[in-house]
Amino acid sequence: MKLLTRTTRYYLLYSLVVLVTGGLLFYPALRNIIYNQLDENLTDEKLIIMETIDHADSVPDFRQVFGHEIEVTIFNTPLKKKESFRDTNIYVREQGEFIKYRHLWVENTSVRNKGYIINIYKPLRESEALILEIYLAITILFASLLLLLVVVNYFVARRAWIPFYKTLGILRGYNINEEAPLSLIDSNIHEFVNLNQALEKMSRKIRKDFINLKEFNENAAHELQTPLAVIKSKIDLLVQDESLTVDQLKLIAAVSDATSRMSKLNQGLLLISKIDNNQFSLSEEIEMETVIDHTTEHFSEIMSLRGISVTKNYSGPLIINMSRALAEILVNNLISNAIKHNIKGGTIDIRVESEGFSISNTGHELNLEPHVLFERFRKSDYHTESVGLGLSIVRKITDLFRLQITYEYTDGMHILKIVK
């Protein structure tokens, strides 16, 4: 969920709560006000009527005076003073229905010592209509105000978050391998300025460490080459000594084997760090068919010794813009992999189309998860003596030239596919 959606949603939710509770509280309050007003009017009329009764013997038709139902009954005996307001439903014959009235009922005794009862009825219909109208008007006003606030808030927030999304966009597109350090757009919002500064500081540090690490990797691998060269050369000399016994020669052979593996390992690591350090930036248009033909030729004898047959299916041409040296290493690693993990008498199937190529080979199912296949030093149990860098170098190369590589195992075939 987007931040803005979430804040807007909360805003709407709370507004609704406020609107509903406000409305529920407002209605009785409004009603109270109107009723008070009504009761006050009734009281005023009562006072007028009482005064009239005090000063005159006969009572006029008050209905004519006030325009609504008033009943005055005068007794000869005095009455105790009583007064009450109530709501009454009265059946009105002309209209054939019950109508709600506000009813003031007064018992009192006039100054002439005559008791009287006054009943004043005022229809509530108008007042109730008024209450409803006011209530509706205010509710609509209130609701539209809230809605406006939500909309305004949405746009204000969206505007305010622009620097954040810009920063996010730059971060997303940032590659630590690139030449330039991270540079974020300035904002005049304090929090975003702080955020950008913190991010830039952090990325500078990470970049520095990353560059240091890359340099260290390359230097370390590079510096190891010379001592390895010394060891190799000494083994070559030592093995010439004719006075060596078979046991001594076996020891030397073991050292030689380990040195050779270390040397290959080191060269693999050196290659990886060179790819990381962008030392293969020189790209040219490579026709992959030629590279593949050259490599299969190189391995043809090994393949025939193992009884592996190769089928090629070219419907290209496939031209990839990449470094020639890396294209050769890529194909070399893929094909030597297809030989290494093949079975005796198996097949290798190479397909080239104009958008990519695939190399499939027969072989046992992997005891590795496919996604760890391209990690360094991942080996299947069958080949413990291999260095375990081949496919991770392949991955580095495909990443560098933005090629997609996928692996699948179907019908007893390992299929590695590379697509532009």
Add this chain to the structure above:
Amino acid sequence: MKILLIEDERELSQSIVQYLTGENYLCEAVYTYEEAVEKINLYLYDCIVVDINLPDGSGLSIIRELKSNKAEAGIIIISAKNSLDDKISGLNIGADDYLTKPFHLPELNARVRSVIRRRSFGGAKEINFNELRIVPDNMEVHVCDQMLTLTRKEYDLLMFFLANKDRVLTKETIAEHLWGDEMDLANSFDFIYTHIKNLRRKIMDKGGEDYIRTIYGAGYKFVSKIPA
């Protein structure tokens, strides 16, 4: 045959000198750029083996100096930097070969031999060894005047043995020569065994001697003198 070795790592330099001297080359070693320039201006060499990274200069400048002197010497670059740029610029200014450290001494020896053979004016179009006759330009091998049909790797193997006669070649040395050092194939030693077996059989079928010996535990050796 005179060889000048320009390599600042003394232990490596000593190994190379010892191996090449054993191959009947006259091998001189210098350790700095300055010494190297002095030597190439004073003497003529058949082959110069030069490290690119010297403490006081670049091996590439030495090659330029040699070329400006119109020196006939073959040039082999040895470098710990397996850098394509260095390789290309080295070969462009006139080096004959490029070898990345760490390498095997028999490999360097084979390269030196091949550079000298290619450089030597006129003759040496053929390599003759007892009943073996090889025409490198056409990759032809004759045994007792009969043409031998070899696979590419068998031919490479034979040439490698001939360049390193009477030397014990470890399996690693042979594997790296045949398939390159980026090769990471399991069981590659089985292939060497098969290739050598086939090569021996093919030579012997045409009436040649069996020159290749298995040195138990260590590797193989091409012996030039068969004990009676």
